[in-house]
Amino acid sequence: MNAAPADQIRLLEVQALDSRIQQLDHKRHHLPEHAELDRLNADLTQLRDLLVAAQTEESDTAREQTKSEQDVDQVRQRAARDQQRLDSGAAASPKDLENLQREIVSLAKRQSDLEDVVLEVMERRETMQERVQELSLRLESVQAKAVEAETRKSAALKELDAEGSKAVKEREIVAGAVPADLLKLYDKLRSQQGGVGAARLYQKRCEGCRLELNITELGEVRAAPADTVVRCENCMRILVRTADSGL
Numbered sequence: 001m002n003a004a005p006a007d008q009i010r011l012l013e014v015q016a017l018d019s020r021i022q023q024l025d026h027k028r029h030h031l032p033e034h035a036e037l038d039r040l041n042a043d044l045t046q047l048r049d050l051l052v053a054a055q056t057e058e059s060d061t062a063r064e065q066t067k068s069e070q071d072v073d074q075v076r077q078r079a080a081r082d083q084q085r086l087d088s089g090a091a092a093s094p095k096d097l098e099n100l101q102r103e104i105v106s107l108a109k110r111q112s113d114l115e116d117v118v119l120e121v122m123e124r125r126e127t128m129q130e131r132v133q134e135l136s137l138r139l140e141s142v143q144a145k146a147v148e149a150e151t152r153k154s155a156a157l158k159e160l161d162a163e164g165s166k167a168v169k170e171r172e173i174v175a176g177a178v179p180a181d182l183l184k185l186y187d188k189l190r191s192q193q194g195g196v197g198a199a200r201l202y203q204k205r206c207e208g209c210r211l212e213l214n215i216t217e218l219g220e221v222r223a224a225p226a227d228t229v230v231r232c233e234n235c236m237r238i239l240v241r242t243a244d245s246g247l
Contacts, residue, residue: 001229003182008229008240010178011186011198017171022195024164033153040146047142051135058128065125068118072111079107182229189237198238204246209235222247 003011082104086097175183190197199208204218211234213221221239224230232239241247 001181001185002225002227003179003229005226005241007178007182008198008238009242010174011182011238012200012240013174014171014178014183014186015190015196015198017167017174018190018195018197021164021167021171024160024167028157028160028164031153031156033149033156036149037146037153040142040149043142044139044146047135047139051132051139054128054131054135058125058132061121061125061128065118065121068114068121072114072118075107075111075114079104079111082107185229186238193235193237196237198240199232199235201239201241201245201247203244206232206234206237206239208232208237208239211235218247221245 082100086100086104178186186197188197193208196208199206201207201213201221205212209232211232213233217233221230221241226241230239230241231237
């Protein structure tokens with residue numbers, strides 16, 4: 001294949017723009033904010049689960065406290081009724097009075113025990129309320145960090161998209177001046193060679209594979225007419241000759 005030296009040089013400009021576009025795309029997918037947001041979202045999921053569990057336990061404890069307080073109130077009311085009967089002398093016999101007094105003592109013991117239960121439940125509920133508050137504050141903090149990271153990510157992507165669009169437009173203009181057959185070969189090689197289809201021959205070394213050409217290869221390249229499209233024998237990429245090729 002033949003192509004004017006200027007067109008071959010222009011191919012290096014296309015390659016540079018393609019490499020830049022590829023770098024920008026890689027950067028878009030590997031922004032540090034992506035990993036940061038993954039970590040923060042995992043923390044948010046865990047904190048939400050912990051918060052729901054704590055809120056559920058606090059709610060269960062609240063119901064338990066209400067039930068315990070109702071039990072105390074029932075015993076207190078019954079003891080008050082018995083005391084009223086005792087004070088009024090409504091008991092029919094000394095035995096009834098004795099039984100009534102015994103029940104009042106028993107109810108007082110029962111009330112004391114139930115009040116201890118209420119205190120224990122109240123302490124557990126207070127602990128869970130503190131836990132809910134702590135988790136809520138931690139959740140708010142992580143949510144704020146996630147919003148901030150998302151903002152930074154959006155700004156970075158916007159900037160990269162702008163750079164990418166500019167590079168794509170420049171590529172269209174430069175590639176439009178390259179002969180179609182040369183550009184087709186370049187695109188084919190670029191897809192086969194990890195994004196690099198054309199490389200400069202610099203100081204006897206192919207900048208595509210970074211290998212120095214041997215004496216025979218240099219002789220063949222040196223002997224080839226300026227408009228001949230030569231290829232690197234090692235990586236098969238288009239080898240573009242310049243004033244710095246060392247020929």
